[in-house]
Amino acid sequence: MSEAKFRVRVTKDHLVFSAAHFITFNGNVCERLHGHNWRTAVELAGPLDENRYVFDFIALRDAMQKIVSELDHHVLLPTKHRQIQVQSDEREVTATFEERRWVFPREDCVLLPVENTTAEEIAEWIATRLRSVVAAQPGVNISTIRVEVEENFGQWAICELPAEGR
Numbered sequence: 391m392s393e394a395k396f397r398v399r400v401t402k403d404h405l406v407f408s409a410a411h412f413i414t415f416n417g418n419v420c421e422r423l424h425g426h427n428w429r430t431a432v433e434l435a436g437p438l439d440e441n442r443y444v445f446d447f448i449a450l451r452d453a454m455q456k457i458v459s460e461l462d463h464h465v466l467l468p469t470k471h472r473q474i475q476v477q478s479d480e481r482e483v484t485a486t487f488e489e490r491r492w493v494f495p496r497e498d499c500v501l502l503p504v505e506n507t508t509a510e511e512i513a514e515w516i517a518t519r520l521r522s523v524v525a526a527q528p529g530v531n532i533s534t535i536r537v538e539v540e541e542n543f544g545q546w547a548i549c550e551l552p553a554e555g556r
Contacts (some may be wrong), residue, residue: 414506
């Protein structure tokens with residue numbers, strides 16, 4: 391039995407999304423609303439399957455494309471933040487932080503179940519979404535899912551999760 395460890399990694403020029411967000415830090419400091427051209431990469435680790443690969447590159451690329459397309463050209467808002475309150479109906483989303491208030495058309499927003507829309511939390515959200523894709527593939531035995539999100543050139547956040555059922 392080989393002691394080799396295997397990983398597959400996908401990052402493409404089209405696995406990007408443009409999105410606006412704002413975060414809080416240092417307790418009560420809230421950034422201004424601003425946007426980024428976020429880039430992503432995904433890496434899966436595990437043994438070789440019967441086809442002698444860890445995971446199908448095309449299936450992984452397509453799964454990432456679907457996720458980043460959902461985020462592209464939207465305002466990303468956290469639904470679990472202790473200080474940012476997000477309320478929505480079918481028409482609009484209202485976010486408040488202390489005396490500040492933002493109102494957006496509902497179709498322009500993605501409400502993320504995170505505490506803060508940091509690159510780290512976005513990476514974890516994407517990794518969690520990919521778990522179901524990996525779990526749906528028969529005969530695949532992935533041990534870890536690693537997602538990287540680049541907020542600005544050279545500034546990456548990385549989240550590594552054990553695959554589902556581990």
